[in-house]
Amino acid sequence: MKPPPFEYVAPKTLDEALAALADAGEDAKVMAGGQSLIPLLSLRLARPTVVIDLNGVADLSGISVGDGLLRIGATTRHRAVERSPEVAAAVPLIAEAMPLIGHVAIRSRGTFGGSLAHADPAAELPAVALALDAVFTMASRDRGERTVGAAEFFEGFFTTAIQPDEILTSVSFPIAGDGTGQAIEEVARRHGDYAMVGAATSLTISGGTISDARLALLNVDEKPVRAGEAEAMLVGAAPSADLFARAAEAATRDLEPSSDLHATPAYRRKVGSVCVRRALQRATERAEANA
Ligand SMILES: Cc1cc2nc3c(=O)[nH]c(=O)nc-3n(C[C@H](O)[C@H](O)[C@H](O)COP(=O)(O)OP(=O)(O)OC[C@H]3O[C@@H](n4cnc5c(N)ncnc54)[C@H](O)[C@@H]3O)c2cc1C
CATH class of the missing domain: 3.30.390.50 (CO dehydrogenase flavoprotein, C-terminal domain)
Incomplete structure (x- = not known):
């Protein structure tokens, strides 16, 4: 099947993306890797009137280590996380989970934040984030930035604490210490x-x-x-x-x-x-x- 018609928006900055989301209202969906969203559109299980593509927002992608935390930007591709020596050294559980996610083709396009935002109960990363008490950072145009712990982030079946006008920007994990x-x-x-x-x-x-x-x-x-x-x-x-x-x-x-x-x-x-x-x-x- 083909998706129902929707308006496509391709912002270049987080501010532009947040403004587009706030203006579009609850009928909008952001798209990261599209590995779950596109099948949902094609099956007409989701019918957003506006799709906001995050792939042009460079600030949302990247891996950094500091202050005892590993921070992974929401649109960092699964494959980049899987191949990152920083991730393997800081939080080996994430490195071990990555190859279990689908196949290389899916991991080359799918994103770390997309998997967590999608919150499939069968997915690996939500369980990893919950076990490690990861902290999720979200942003909206009207209320700015906020953080939520993993215990509050996952609310139910494919449901998280992300509000309709919010974008998940990054996820932080405590670095594994000696022993x-x-x-x-x-x-x-x-x-x-x-x-x-x-x-x-x-x-x-x-x-x-x-x-x-x-x-x-x-x-x-x-x-x-x-x-x-x-x-x-x-x-x-x-x-x-x-x-x-x-x-x-x-x-x-x-x-x-x-x-x-x-x-x-x-x-x-x-x-x-x-x-x-x-x-x-x-x-x-x-x-x-x-x-
Ligand atoms: C054949 C196949 C096998 C797979 N096998 C596995 C598997 O074994 N394990 C596994 O964990 N996953 C699996 N996946 C899913 C894969 O990991 C996807 O990449 C992931 O679920 C969604 O990531 P995405 O970046 O493609 O998100 P998208 O498909 O773009 O988005 C998914 C949802 O998250 C929302 N979203 C995405 N990014 C953000 C953000 N930054 N802020 C707010 N909302 C956001 C979207 O609006 C949408 O509702 C599989 C997928 C396929 C097609």
């Missing part, structure tokens, strides 16, 4: 498919015990889920296979994932638990190597 190990595990039917279920974690180990634990699951609810009970079990304990099995059970026991063509709720809970155990084990090995 921190991170890992993501997922199960997908084929390489490049969206995951049926997965888990992202970051563990810090000092003096033989876990001093910080972060764990989030993907595709087990309408938005990524933080495993608070499991995190509390891990902190203060010595890493072991038994501890990880109990944490995995706590992280998945009360989940009520949806059922679809690919997996039942019971399957997602069971495989989710395996993903958690494996991710915790690999994160521990990396934390110990990084001490």
Whole structure:
């Protein structure tokens, strides 16, 4: 199918983009990589009257490190993040997640911020951002800039805290310090498919015990889920296979994932638990190597 007619706007600056968005009202959509938006338009699941293309806004793209944070501009392509040595050194969990997103062609065009703004519950980056307490910066013409933590950013099924007149400009992540190990595990039917279920974690180990634990699951609810009970079990304990099995059970026991063509709720809970155990084990090995 072809998209319904829409007006196309190609701003060159963030101010121009914000003005176009404010003037167009709630019927407008911004476009980043277009990897999700264009199929939605073609299937007529979205019918914006105005599409504001962010690809000409150079300020929205880029990777920087400073003040203990890794900052990634919203329109930075997935592939640029995947190949960035700064990202791999600062937040290895992001570097490990990137190749799991679709295929190279999709990552060459799709953007870091687009994936987070789209908030597909099966996507990798929302779970990574939630696990690491990423901070999202958004801007609007009339209210200026504001920041929102990941726990408030993801509101529900394909729904975030971004308001209709706002553009996501960047996302910041705490840099992983000494003694921190991170890992993501997922199960997908084929390489490049969206995951049926997965888990992202970051563990810090000092003096033989876990001093910080972060764990989030993907595709087990309408938005990524933080495993608070499991995190509390891990902190203060010595890493072991038994501890990880109990944490995995706590992280998945009360989940009520949806059922679809690919997996039942019971399957997602069971495989989710395996993903958690494996991710915790690999994160521990990396934390110990990084001490
Ligand atoms: C075949 C295929 C397989 C895929 N597999 C995976 C996968 O395994 N894992 C995965 O995570 N993703 C997957 N994707 C999605 C891919 O990661 C997309 O790049 C991503 O979902 C959207 O990014 P985009 O830059 O293309 O955004 P767009 O498609 O341009 O936009 C998506 C939505 O986000 C909004 N938006 C975009 N940028 C901003 C911004 N800066 N501020 C406010 N709103 C914004 C748009 O208005 C739109 O509603 C797949 C896509 C395809 C086509």
